[in-house]
Amino acid sequence: MSENITFILGGARSGKSKFAEDLVLRSGLKPIYLATGRAFDDEMVERIESHQNRRGEEWETVEEPLALVDALSHAAIPGRIILVDCLTLWITNLMMAEANVGKEAEGLANYMKDARAPIVLVSNEVGQGVVPENKMAREFVDLSGLVHQRLASVANDVYFVTAGLPNKLK
Amino acid sequence: MSENITFILGGARSGKSKFAEDLVLRSGLKPIYLATGRAFDDEMVERIESHQNRRGEEWETVEEPLALVDALSHAAIPGRIILVDCLTLWITNLMMAEANVGKEAEGLANYMKDARAPIVLVSNEVGQGVVPENKMAREFVDLSGLVHQRLASVANDVYFVTAGLPNKLK
Amino acid sequence: MSENITFILGGARSGKSKFAEDLVLRSGLKPIYLATGRAFDDEMVERIESHQNRRGEEWETVEEPLALVDALSHAAIPGRIILVDCLTLWITNLMMAEANVGKEAEGLANYMKDARAPIVLVSNEVGQGVVPENKMAREFVDLSGLVHQRLASVANDVYFVTAGLPNKLK
Numbered sequence: 180m181s182e183n184i185t186f187i188l189g190g191a192r193s194g195k196s197k198f199a200e201d202l203v204l205r206s207g208l209k210p211i212y213l214a215t216g217r218a219f220d221d222e223m224v225e226r227i228e229s230h231q232n233r234r235g236e237e238w239e240t241v242e243e244p245l246a247l248v249d250a251l252s253h254a255a256i257p258g259r260i261i262l263v264d265c266l267t268l269w270i271t272n273l274m275m276a277e278a279n280v281g282k283e284a285e286g287l288a289n290y291m292k293d294a295r296a297p298i299v300l301v302s303n304e305v306g307q308g309v310v311p312e313n314k315m316a317r318e319f320v321d322l323s324g325l326v327h328q329r330l331a332s333v334a335n336d337v338y339f340v341t342a343g344l345p346n347k348l349k
Numbered sequence: 350m351s352e353n354i355t356f357i358l359g360g361a362r363s364g365k366s367k368f369a370e371d372l373v374l375r376s377g378l379k380p381i382y383l384a385t386g387r388a389f390d391d392e393m394v395e396r397i398e399s400h401q402n403r404r405g406e407e408w409e410t411v412e413e414p415l416a417l418v419d420a421l422s423h424a425a426i427p428g429r430i431i432l433v434d435c436l437t438l439w440i441t442n443l444m445m446a447e448a449n450v451g452k453e454a455e456g457l458a459n460y461m462k463d464a465r466a467p468i469v470l471v472s473n474e475v476g477q478g479v480v481p482e483n484k485m486a487r488e489f490v491d492l493s494g495l496v497h498q499r500l501a502s503v504a505n506d507v508y509f510v511t512a513g514l515p516n517k518l519k
Numbered sequence: 520m521s522e523n524i525t526f527i528l529g530g531a532r533s534g535k536s537k538f539a540e541d542l543v544l545r546s547g548l549k550p551i552y553l554a555t556g557r558a559f560d561d562e563m564v565e566r567i568e569s570h571q572n573r574r575g576e577e578w579e580t581v582e583e584p585l586a587l588v589d590a591l592s593h594a595a596i597p598g599r600i601i602l603v604d605c606l607t608l609w610i611t612n613l614m615m616a617e618a619n620v621g622k623e624a625e626g627l628a629n630y631m632k633d634a635r636a637p638i639v640l641v642s643n644e645v646g647q648g649v650v651p652e653n654k655m656a657r658e659f660v661d662l663s664g665l666v667h668q669r670l671a672s673v674a675n676d677v678y679f680v681t682a683g684l685p686n687k688l689k
Contacts, residue, residue, distance in 0.1 A: 191650060192660065321361065337514055477530035501682035
């Protein structure tokens, strides 16, 4: 039997990370924070620090911008629960590295079926505004949508968070 | 008694078209695909082809970028079910043709009351990001919102699709 | 016991103001419209007039772009119900005045606990599209999200309106 996979979507500053962290802590398992973010500018450094300060001492942090399945294979062992925050940055990192995002998403979705620990994945909804004029931004919106559909299809539970409030979609 | 009208909203690459197609096929009626899109660039050609390849042989395709009510009057006959994909492109086409979008939407909504076949309409949610700086984009967001409100008010069922998952709003 | 606080979120032209107005009128109390908008351009003048024309004679209008808690303290007396439309413009006004938006939001949330009349607050969802390239727009999205989370946490009822249809989140 596979472990529980939870997928949490929400807009910018929707409270989705906080909701995910609370969900992880309520499990009673050892929480692992799998950070995909790379601090490439000051704004990013600030965001990462603000997230770290909110989380307590009990969390162990692993950083992996690209090889998410590898990192999960190592981190997801029985007795633990993994929070992946967030897929949006992972997609961005993959695009910058000119990787095949669709193939990577397929690999991630397949991994979920055999995960040895519960996993909570967080991602940003970015496709409900006007279509961006910038071609790369448009590609990013498309790839995000496809990754979200693929992950939602294999997840056991899917939530959309707005203003800190979860709406269960699955 | 009027036929069933279903209105399906969702962000970019939210899986809304796939959800709409499945809904149409489950009806058991002859499926007609009413395409509003015009292939004015390569990106658009690709999108249209990808949608066409997904749909099977049983679909009949009708193309109409502007005169949607006329096209529906001809296509919507008993024994059939019509999928209009999508209103967003129709609104764009109307704006480019400098038509009165509000009046056209009113005509479409009125037509729905006397439709002789079930109709499923798909549209893009575009108003949940930042207000665009570009005046025409802002007008597009406003008109889309007004068309969506009008259609939702006459539809029997309204769904909002996120990551492939429908949330029933009506 | 504190009065009922309702928080209504929705995208551009989602029908959120109309839904809020209907909610206010159904209360049977004297409706007060607390407008935060400043008519700084023609587009804005038009929007304000269109909203005013829709509302009937029974409404009393108060305008306050910045000192929202002060205005509420005066307006919210027993027998009345207050509609604040909208927080998005209030946040914009605060940013333009270089005020501390977080502190102001905290003050507004605290005020809600002792409000002497029911209050309905309307705001725009702006964080579900692509992250804007403009730094100030990004800051605006962040602050809006934080204000929404804070308000939703103290509200009794929270709705998200899409195409005129409310989805109750709390």
